[in-house]
Amino acid sequence: MALPANLKQAPTPQELEYITGEIIVAIEPLFRMEKVRLVSGVYGPFRPPAKTRVPLWLAQSLKLKRKCRIVPPDWVTVDFLTLRLQQETSQSELSKMPFRYAEVAKVLLDIASDDIMEPDKIRILLKDIREARQAKSRQLLLALDAPYTTTENLCSMEICEMRLFFSSAMGIISKLDVEAPAQDEEMYDF
Amino acid sequence: MDNEYYSLDAILAENQACFSYYYNSDELNFIEKIECTFNIEVPGLGYLDNAADEHVKALHRDDQLPYWLAPTMLYTGWAGFNMPRPYNGLVQNAVVAEPRSVKIGALVGENGRWYAFGKMVVDLLSDPQAKELADILRQTFKGRLPDLMDQAQHFTGTASAAARTSGDDAGAEFRSGLDATERERENVDPYGHLEGTDGCHLRCSVFVMAQESARQVKAWYESSDKSR
Numbered sequence: 001m002a003l004p005a006n007l008k009q010a011p012t013p014q015e016l017e018y019i020t021g022e023i024i025v026a027i028e029p030l031f032r033m034e035k036v037r038l039v040s041g042v043y044g045p046f047r048p049p050a051k052t053r054v055p056l057w058l059a060q061s062l063k064l065k066r067k068c069r070i071v072p073p074d075w076v077t078v079d080f081l082t083l084r085l086q087q088e089t090s091q092s093e094l095s096k097m098p099f100r101y102a103e104v105a106k107v108l109l110d111i112a113s114d115d116i117m118e119p120d121k122i123r124i125l126l127k128d129i130r131e132a133r134q135a136k137s138r139q140l141l142l143a144l145d146a147p148y149t150t151t152e153n154l155c156s157m158e159i160c161e162m163r164l165f166f167s168s169a170m171g172i173i174s175k176l177d178v179e180a181p182a183q184d185e186e187m188y189d190f
Numbered sequence: 191m192d193n194e195y196y197s198l199d200a201i202l203a204e205n206q207a208c209f210s211y212y213y214n215s216d217e218l219n220f221i222e223k224i225e226c227t228f229n230i231e232v233p234g235l236g237y238l239d240n241a242a243d244e245h246v247k248a249l250h251r252d253d254q255l256p257y258w259l260a261p262t263m264l265y266t267g268w269a270g271f272n273m274p275r276p277y278n279g280l281v282q283n284a285v286v287a288e289p290r291s292v293k294i295g296a297l298v299g300e301n302g303r304w305y306a307f308g309k310m311v312v313d314l315l316s317d318p319q320a321k322e323l324a325d326i327l328r329q330t331f332k333g334r335l336p337d338l339m340d341q342a343q344h345f346t347g348t349a350s351a352a353a354r355t356s357g358d359d360a361g362a363e364f365r366s367g368l369d370a371t372e373r374e375r376e377n378v379d380p381y382g383h384l385e386g387t388d389g390c391h392l393r394c395s396v397f398v399m400a401q402e403s404a405r406q407v408k409a410w411y412e413s414s415d416k417s418r
Contacts, residue, residue: 010403013406013410060415064416107415110416111415111416139336141332142332142335142336144335160406160407161407164403165339165396165400169331169396172305172396173328173331173332175309176308176309176312176328177328
């Protein structure tokens with residue numbers, strides 16, 4: 001196909017963010033409307049101040065038109081993230097974060113920072129968590145061995161960041177392994 | 191025309207073409223020679239050694255055989271094998287002690303393909319020796335990976351990143367000693383070698399890939415959804 005090679009290999013961060021649009025979030029609509037049928041499902045009714053649950057992409061669109069307040073997920077709080085940061089810096093394994101936490105947090109902080117308590121603190125905490133996790137995934141490299149490696153609690157953006165590097169490194173490692181001697185003998189059989 | 195059929199140069203050229211096709215790596219230098227010791231005396235082949243002598247002498251060290259010729263000579267027992275200099279005991283001890291401190295890119299010619307050439311040598315060797323060298327190659331590669339990833343992520347090609355790391359001597363030195371397998375090739379489009387994954391894996395540049403992913407993710411973190 002005519003796709004450029006860098007798009008063939010793995011999803012880009014933008015594509016991951018697009019996929020994250022399907023995640024359901026709670027909103028407080030600021031307008032009145034009955035149920036609406038969309039391809040992905042039926043959403044509504046929208047009756048302020050009652051909350052309703054819609055996909056992130058719809059919440060994003062409504063928020064940009066100032067037609068709703070987004071209710072942030074319960075992990076987007078200073079308390080929760082401080083706890084996770086502590087775990088992250090004290091334990092050797094990766095702690096369990098929502099799989100698409102980086103994407104959701106970025107979208108919310110970008111468009112709905114007025115709906116979040118202490119957005120600046122949360123931004124800093126998320127950055128610290130990201131760096132702590134990055135340092136750990138670096139340790140994974142030392143344990144890397146062909147033909148496979150296992151790890152838990154990696155998040156989608158982290159996978160995206162190291163997928164190509166890890167897979168090509170593992171390719172080279174297995175290439176450097178000695179192959180079955182039978183093949184070699186065949187090659188030089190004369 | 192019939193002269194050309196028997197011409198030694200033509201045969202040599204053809205052999206090299208076949209070989210480069212087999213290993214799918216035209217930039218791997220076929221000037222790469224394997225050092226061998228002849229066990230027999232061969233009259234009239236002195237030019238193999240670039241020597242003034244007309245004959246190849248038995249037990250004369252430093253006979254440089256082209257790589258494609260070496261297996262035949264070794265398997266028939268006409269020649270003995272000497273470990274090439276980039277992989278001798280000294281280098282092996284150094285990379286086992288501290289893989290990151292050896293400038294492996296500088297060990298083999300200007301193309302700096304230490305792993306690729308090492309793999310070729312491994313293919314030549316018999317089992318216990320081959321396994322030992324292969325293990326060393328693999329351990330070295332693994333030992334250098336974390337630093338490689340760090341360098342790639344810090345050195346994502348933006349001006350600010352370059353300025354930040356320019357004072358970092360250890361990092362710069364590590365980068366200058368990268369093997370061609372690890373480093374990018376300047377004259378090639380950075381996306382180009384992702385295409386060749388079905389061929390020889392040794393051709394992919396790990397450094398470029400890490401750099402590219404890090405750059406993409408960084409750009410994404412710095413972009414904003416507000417404008418949409």
